[in-house]
Amino acid sequence: MAPAPLTLTIRLYKALTAIGAPLALCAARRRFEATNGPMDRLTERKGQPSLARPDGPLIWMHAVSVGEFLSILDLVGDLVKRDTSVLVTTTTTTAADIAAKRLPEGAFHQFAPLDTPQATRRFLDFWAPDLAIFVESEIWPNQILACETRGIPRALINARLSAKSVASWHKRPKTAQALFSRFDRIMCQTDSTRDALAAFVTKDAALSTSGDMKAAAAPLPVDxxxxxxxxxxxxxxxxxxxxxxxxxxxxxxxxxxxxxxxxxxxxxxxxxxxxxxxxxxxxxxxxxxxxxxxxxxxxxxxxxxxxxxxxxxxxxxxxxxxxxxxxxxxxxxxxxxxxxxxxxxxxxxxxxxxxxxxxxxxxxxxxxxxxxxxxxxxxxxxxxxxxxxxxxxxxxxxxxxxxxxxxxxxxxxxxxxxxxxxxxx
The missing domain is CATH 3.40.50.2000 (Glycogen Phosphorylase B;)
Incomplete structure (x- = not known):
């Protein structure tokens, strides 16, 4: 079954983020400065790499901050054992610092590209991932749509929706359908999130409950x-x-x-x-x-x-x-x-x-x-x-x-x- 058609809301979002890309980068710069981020890596937010792409299969996994990153750390370890490299992106400096210390061999970190058409294009042109995985509630229209256009499979894992988010999406059901139906698989923390998303997913087989990945994580390290x-x-x-x-x-x-x-x-x-x-x-x-x-x-x-x-x-x-x-x-x-x-x-x-x-x-x-x-x-x-x-x-x-x-x-x-x-x- 084909994904739901794009709505006017999404088309306006694409246009406005294209026009507003310089403003988005300025906002990202201010956040970097406020959190003592590594300014020499700010260009990663523009989709410009600071590392070389490894040869072979590559999975891109985006986890916005510390909690989301820690929830997937053991999953990243499982994936690199299957002869694939894993690119982990985060938005926050704190998560980047932890990633530098704890990512296993075969995985590496970059700051996430801004969700503008320009940054997304640069990012995907260079990294060309074989799979894009978004964690919890990371719904970025330009990135999702660009991956679809390039034939890159898309998954949403450890999906979580608060009651407020559910109510918000139900006010814009066609927009929700247009976005969530473009994931090839959605694995939810709870049955309640799965049931809420069922209204927006066109393929029943794409939706399941996997439990909270945080519960499956190994104990934190101790010196x-x-x-x-x-x-x-x-x-x-x-x-x-x-x-x-x-x-x-x-x-x-x-x-x-x-x-x-x-x-x-x-x-x-x-x-x-x-x-x-x-x-x-x-x-x-x-x-x-x-x-x-x-x-x-x-x-x-x-x-x-x-x-x-x-x-x-x-x-x-x-x-x-x-x-x-x-x-x-x-x-x-x-x-x-x-x-x-x-x-x-x-x-x-x-x-x-x-x-x-x-x-x-x-x-x-x-x-x-x-x-x-x-x-x-x-x-x-x-x-x-x-x-x-x-x-x-x-x-x-x-x-x-x-x-x-x-x-x-x-x-x-x-x-x-x-x-x-x-x-x-």
């Missing part, structure tokens, strides 16, 4: 030498982690730690912001709140006087989870939809989260049902919950249930790999 050193520095102090905090959440965490230390005076907070480049501002705020702060990026050691350890580095999240029995998964007090609860579950952590977790609604719902995670509404509830878990039998219950949950989480990654490889040109 054992650093873990031993920091473990000695921390000693037997009560410790908890606030992971992936966003702007506005540090004040909540700081207030909560005030409650924790009122009940456990020597408690240590490890605060790991989602964007480490915010470290200066966060340190200033914490010191203004009266905390004795040691900073990871500055090499400041943890001493008995340290009350907050500001873990403003990349690629060490597994280390913090290894060191702490209690983890607040942040991004859940800010309107960003929450972050990955599977990662701390691999480390037998008791998992707490705030009320804003739309991106992981199914996971947190299931974890609540099996007493594997605890929702806290505000700073007071967070502080009381953390303090209450120290030396409580409930801590072990939450830890055991979180580990059991993530161990039982099902995702047929081998089937996903075989499906993707079968699509290659």
């Amino acid at each position: 054992t030498a650093e873990a031993q050193t920091l473990g000695v520095d921390i000693g037997d102090r009560p410790v908890w982690v606030a992971s992936s905090t966003h702007e506005g959440e540090e004040s909540i965490v700081s207030a909560a730690h005030g409650i924790v230390t009122s009940q456990a005076q020597n408690a240590l907070l490890i605060l790991a912001p989602r964007h480490p480049e915010r470290g200066d501002a966060i340190e200033t705020q914490l010191r203004a709140d009266g905390w004795n702060v040691a900073r990871r990026s500055a090499g400041t050691p943890i001493t008995p006087e340290t009350q907050v350890y500001l873990a403003d580095t990349l690629g060490e999240t597994g280390l913090w989870y290894h060191l702490s029995p209690i983890v607040l998964v942040a991004g859940s007090f800010a309107p960003v939809g929450g972050h990955n609860p599977y990662e701390p579950a691999h480390f037998d952590c008791a998992i707490l989260h705030g009320p804003l977790y739309a991106n992981f609604a199914q996971a947190y719902g299931e974890m609540a049902d099996c007493d594997a995670a605890l929702e806290v509404e505000d700073a007071t509830a967070l502080g009381l919950s953390v303090a209450g878990l120290f030396n409580s039998p409930r801590l072990r219950t939450l830890q055991d249930n979180a580990h059991t949950y993530v161990t039982a989480a099902k995702n047929n990654r081998d089937t996903v790999v075989q499906t993707l490889l079968s699509l290659r040109t």
Whole structure:
């Protein structure tokens, strides 16, 4: 069955992005500067390569940021073992930094081209991928249509649609059909996303549920030498982690730690912001709140006087989870939809989260049902919950249930790999 015809909305989008390409590049430059991006690689956003194309089959996989990138890392490893190179593109500098450290041999990173006709053309002319894979909710009309025109198969994996996104697409059903029907395969995190997309996909066989790829990911790496050193520095102090905090959440965490230390005076907070480049501002705020702060990026050691350890580095999240029995998964007090609860579950952590977790609604719902995670509404509830878990039998219950949950989480990654490889040109 042929894909749905293009709509006026899509045709206008193509025209406007062509005309507005210089403005889009200016906006990308500002984001690069704001996030300390490598300016010598800004041309990658124009579709101009900074690496040579390897010989042989090449799969292009686009994952916008850190969470999406980490969700496909093991999948990338599976694919390169099948004698294919994998080009991974991301948009954010943070994801690029992690990719540089963790991509396996046979895979490499470039910044994603802007979704303009010009950048997309340059990108596809050079890389000529045999398969284009978009991750979660990356729907870029120019890239999708250009791949179709060139006969490059297209897949959307780990697809996720929030209730807001579903409602938005249903207001533009013909445009949704024109885009989603151009994927050769769509593999969804949940049945609810699959059912929502069924209205927009012209081939039933193209749509399936594969589960959340994040659940199938291997545990985060841990530097054992650093873990031993920091473990000695921390000693037997009560410790908890606030992971992936966003702007506005540090004040909540700081207030909560005030409650924790009122009940456990020597408690240590490890605060790991989602964007480490915010470290200066966060340190200033914490010191203004009266905390004795040691900073990871500055090499400041943890001493008995340290009350907050500001873990403003990349690629060490597994280390913090290894060191702490209690983890607040942040991004859940800010309107960003929450972050990955599977990662701390691999480390037998008791998992707490705030009320804003739309991106992981199914996971947190299931974890609540099996007493594997605890929702806290505000700073007071967070502080009381953390303090209450120290030396409580409930801590072990939450830890055991979180580990059991993530161990039982099902995702047929081998089937996903075989499906993707079968699509290659």
